[in-house]
Amino acid sequence: MARITLDPVTRIEGHLRIDVEVNGGRVSKAWSSAQMWRGIETILKGRPPEDAWIYAQRFCGVCTTVHAISSIRSVEHALNVEVPLNAQYIRNIIMAQHSVQDHIVHFYHLSALDWVDVVSALKADPAATARLAQSISDWPGNSETEFRAVKEKLTGFVNTGRLGIFSTGYWGHPAMQLPPEANLMAVTHYLSALDMQRKSAQAVAILGGKNPHIQNLCVGGVATAVNVDNLATLNMERIAALRTLMSETRDYVKKVYLPDMLAIASAYRDWFGIGAGVTNYLAVPEMVEDTRHQEFALPGAIINGGDLNGARILKDHQDPKLIGDISESVACAWYKGSASLHPWEGETEPLYTDFEDNGKYSWCKAPRLAGRPVQVGPTAQILAGYAAGQPQIKALVDSTCRTLKIRPEQLGSTMGRLVARALRASLMADLSLHYLDKLVENLARGDKSYANHTQIPKGEYRGVGFHEAPRGTLSHWVVIEDRKIKNYQAVVPSTWNSSPRDEQGTPGPYEASLVNNPVAVEEKPLEVLRTIHSFDPCIACAVHTIDPDGKEITRVKVL
Amino acid sequence: MTTLIYGAGNLLVSDEGFGVHLVEYLRRHWSFPEAVELLDGGTLGIMTGYRVEEVDHLILIDVLDAEGSPGEIRRYDLQDLLLDRLPVKLSPHQIGIQEMLSLSALRGRLPQSATLFGVIPASYEAGIELSPPLAAALGSVADLVVAELERLGHRLISHRRTNATC
Numbered sequence: 001m002a003r004i005t006l007d008p009v010t011r012i013e014g015h016l017r018i019d020v021e022v023n024g025g026r027v028s029k030a031w032s033s034a035q036m037w038r039g040i041e042t043i044l045k046g047r048p049p050e051d052a053w054i055y056a057q058r059f060c061g062v063c064t065t066v067h068a069i070s071s072i073r074s075v076e077h078a079l080n081v082e083v084p085l086n087a088q089y090i091r092n093i094i095m096a097q098h099s100v101q102d103h104i105v106h107f108y109h110l111s112a113l114d115w116v117d118v119v120s121a122l123k124a125d126p127a128a129t130a131r132l133a134q135s136i137s138d139w140p141g142n143s144e145t146e147f148r149a150v151k152e153k154l155t156g157f158v159n160t161g162r163l164g165i166f167s168t169g170y171w172g173h174p175a176m177q178l179p180p181e182a183n184l185m186a187v188t189h190y191l192s193a194l195d196m197q198r199k200s201a202q203a204v205a206i207l208g209g210k211n212p213h214i215q216n217l218c219v220g221g222v223a224t225a226v227n228v229d230n231l232a233t234l235n236m237e238r239i240a241a242l243r244t245l246m247s248e249t250r251d252y253v254k255k256v257y258l259p260d261m262l263a264i265a266s267a268y269r270d271w272f273g274i275g276a277g278v279t280n281y282l283a284v285p286e287m288v289e290d291t292r293h294q295e296f297a298l299p300g301a302i303i304n305g306g307d308l309n310g311a312r313i314l315k316d317h318q319d320p321k322l323i324g325d326i327s328e329s330v331a332c333a334w335y336k337g338s339a340s341l342h343p344w345e346g347e348t349e350p351l352y353t354d355f356e357d358n359g360k361y362s363w364c365k366a367p368r369l370a371g372r373p374v375q376v377g378p379t380a381q382i383l384a385g386y387a388a389g390q391p392q393i394k395a396l397v398d399s400t401c402r403t404l405k406i407r408p409e410q411l412g413s414t415m416g417r418l419v420a421r422a423l424r425a426s427l428m429a430d431l432s433l434h435y436l437d438k439l440v441e442n443l444a445r446g447d448k449s450y451a452n453h454t455q456i457p458k459g460e461y462r463g464v465g466f467h468e469a470p471r472g473t474l475s476h477w478v479v480i481e482d483r484k485i486k487n488y489q490a491v492v493p494s495t496w497n498s499s500p501r502d503e504q505g506t507p508g509p510y511e512a513s514l515v516n517n518p519v520a521v522e523e524k525p526l527e528v529l530r531t532i533h534s535f536d537p538c539i540a541c542a543v544h545t546i547d548p549d550g551k552e553i554t555r556v557k558v559l
Numbered sequence: 560m561t562t563l564i565y566g567a568g569n570l571l572v573s574d575e576g577f578g579v580h581l582v583e584y585l586r587r588h589w590s591f592p593e594a595v596e597l598l599d600g601g602t603l604g605i606m607t608g609y610r611v612e613e614v615d616h617l618i619l620i621d622v623l624d625a626e627g628s629p630g631e632i633r634r635y636d637l638q639d640l641l642l643d644r645l646p647v648k649l650s651p652h653q654i655g656i657q658e659m660l661s662l663s664a665l666r667g668r669l670p671q672s673a674t675l676f677g678v679i680p681a682s683y684e685a686g687i688e689l690s691p692p693l694a695a696a697l698g699s700v701a702d703l704v705v706a707e708l709e710r711l712g713h714r715l716i717s718h719r720r721t722n723a724t725c
Contacts, residue, residue, distance in 0.1 A: 194608070201607070212606060
C-alpha cells in the first residue's frame with residue numbers, strides 16, 4: 001500500500017492538501033484537508049450590515065462578485081426588502097457573465113492540461129488540426145494558419161527551455177490519450193480563451209462600475225443609475241457595448257468551449273464511470289425574475305442518492321428544508337466544540353491538533369444537509385434543472401447525452417462535472433443576453449427605479465443570502481442587532497465539496513470521489529488531480545504571495 | 560506609453576493586502592496622468608491577468624514569500640518574474656501573476672517592462688490593518704514606485720507634505 005500526499009493541489013489561490021492511500025493501482029481511502037484557517041468572517045462582527053458586502057467580496061481570491069451578491073441578499077432577506085426589477089436584471093447579468101468568465105478559465109486554464117498533453121501538440125500536423133477543428137465547429141479562428149502559428153510559438157518556447165506555465169504538467173503520462181492534433185487544437189484555444197475572459201470581465205465592469213471588485217450594489221437594489229438617454233448612466237451606448245461583448249463570449253462558448261469539451265470527453269469516456277463520490281446534490285434557485293424573490297428562471301433541488309425522480313424541487317430560497325436543515329460539523333475540523341451548529345449559531349474558534357487520520361485534519365468545517373454530505377456545483381445545478389424539467393436545461397442535457405452516449409446521472413463523475421460546467425457556461429451565456437433584453441424592455445415600459453433605499457432599523461434580525469455561484473451553492477448568514485452585525489458565517493461551495501468527515505465518519509464529496517480512482521504512476525498521481533480539479537476547487541481563498549526562489553511547494557510524497 | 564500599477568493582495572488578511580493598501584496610499588498622495596492606471600487587483604491572478612497585456616509597462620506590488628525581516632523591500636524585473644528563472648511548480652498561485660506573464664510571453668503580448676516591488680510580511684492574521692513594519696514601509700515603496708514612473712517619463716503631482724504621517 002502506498003500513501004500519496006499532494007499539497008497543494010489547486011492551480012489558483014488556495015491551500016488544499018489531499019492524501020490518498022493506494023492499493024493495487026486504485027485509491028482505497030482519501031482525506032481532503034484545507035491547510036489555512038479562514039477566520040475572516042470575524043472581521044465583519046460589529047460593522048454596519050449595509051457595508052458587509054464590500055468586505056465580503058474579498059473573502060475569496062477569485063470569486064468576488066458572488067460574495068457581494070450573497071452578502072447583500074442576506075441583509076435584504078433579514079429586513080424583507082423588495083428589489084426593483086431593473087436591479088434584479090442587472091444583478092442577473094453580472095452573475096451570468098461572471099459565470100461565463102469563471103467557467104472558461106476553469107476549463108482552459110485550470111483543468112484542461114490534466115487531459116491535454118502540450119508536448120504532444122508539437123507533433124501535430126496543422127492542416128490535419130484545422131480539418132479536425134472545422135469538423136466540429138465553424139469558428140472562424142480554426143484555420144491552418146492559426147494552428148501553425150501556435151505550433152511554431154510553442155516549439156520556440158520548448159526549444160529555449162521555456163515551457164514556463166506548462167512545466168507543471170505530467171506530459172507523456174500513460175493516462176494522456178488525445179492525438180497530437182486534438183492537443184494542438186486545445187492548446188490554441190487555451191491561448192485565445194484569455195481574450196474571451198477579458199470580454200466577460202469588461203461586461204461585468206460596465207455594470208459593476210469596476211472589476212474585479214464591483215461597486216454598484218446597495219441594500220435594496222443597485223447603485224447603477226439607469227437612464228437610456230443620459231450619458232452619465234447606463235445608457236443605450238453602454239447597453240450596445242454590453243450586447244457586443246456578451247454576444248462574442250456566447251459565440252466562443254458555443255463554437256469553441258463546448259465542442260472542445262465534447263471532443264475531450266469522447267476521448268476519455270471511461271472517466272464518466274470514475275469519481276462520482278457523493279451523489280446527494282444541492283442547488284438553489286437562481287436568476288430572480290420578480291421584486292419579491294419568489295420567481296426564478298432556474299429551479300433548485302435537493303437530490304438524494306442520485307435519484308432524479310425523487311428530487312425535492314426548490315422554487316425559492318425560503319424552503320424550510322433549505323434554511324433549517326443546514327449544519328456544520330467540526331468533529332474532524334480544527335475547531336473547538338463537538339456539536340453540529342446551524343450557521344446562525346455558528347462559532348469559529350480554532351483548535352489546531354496535528355493531521356490526525358482518525359481525528360481532526362482540516363481547517364474546513366463539514367457542512368451537512370439533514371445530516372448528509374452534499375455535492376454542489378455545475379453537476380448539481382444542471383441535474384436540479386433537469387429534474388425540475390427546466391426547458392433549456394432539459395434540451396442541453398438531452399442533446400449532450402445523445403452525443404456522448406451517457407445517461408444524465410453520469411454527469412455525476414469526474415468527466416461529467418467538466419461537461420456539466422460547459423453546459424452551464426452555455427446556459428449563462430444565453431441568459432446574459434436574455435436579461436439584457438428584459439432590462440431594455442423594462443426601461444422602455446418606463447420603469448426607472450433601481451433601488452429601494454433601506455435604513456437599517458433597531459432590533460434583532462436574521463437573514464440568509466443564497467446564491468448559485470459558479471462553484472455551487474453559496475450562503476451568507478447574518479445576525480443583525482441594533483444596526484450592527486452580531487454574527488456572520490459564510491458557507492461557501494468549496495466547503496461543501498472539500499468537507500472532511502463528520503461525527504459519523506462519513507467522508508465529504510472530494511474524499512468519496514477519489515475512492516476507486518486509478519493511479520497508474522504513484523509518483524505522478526495525475527488521475528487524482530483530474531478528479532479534484534473537476535470540482536474547480538477554491539479553498540481557503542486568497543493567500544497570495546510571490547515565491548522569489550521558485551522552491552517547489554508541492555510535495556508529492558509516496559510513503 | 561501607458562503604465563499599470565497593479566497592487567495585489569487580500570485586504571482582509573492584514574499584510575497580505577499590502578499591494579492594495581499601497582495603491583490607496585498612492586491615490587491619496589499623488590495625482591496621476593491618464594497614461595498611468597492604478598489597479599486594486601485583489602488576488603485575482605489570471606482573472607485580471609489580461610490587464611497586463613494592455614499596457615507598455617507594468618509595476619507590480621505584492622508581498623514576498625521569502626526569508627528576511629518584515630518590511631524589507633526587494634525589487635525584481637521582468638526576467639526575474641518569468642518562469643524560466645522562477646520555476647514554481649503547483650504552487651498555491653499556480654496561475655498567479657508570474658504564470659500570467661509567461662502566458663502573455665507565449666501570446667507575444669508582454670509589456671516592455673515589468674517591475675515587482677515586493678515586501679516581506681509580518682502577519683497573515685485576519686484583519687484589515689497592516690502590521691506596524693508594513694505600514695511604515697508604505698512611504699518607501701511609494702517613493703520607489705514614483706521614481707520608477709518618473710524614470711519611465713510620467714509626470715506626477717505630489718500632494719504629500721513633508722510632515723505627513725499617513
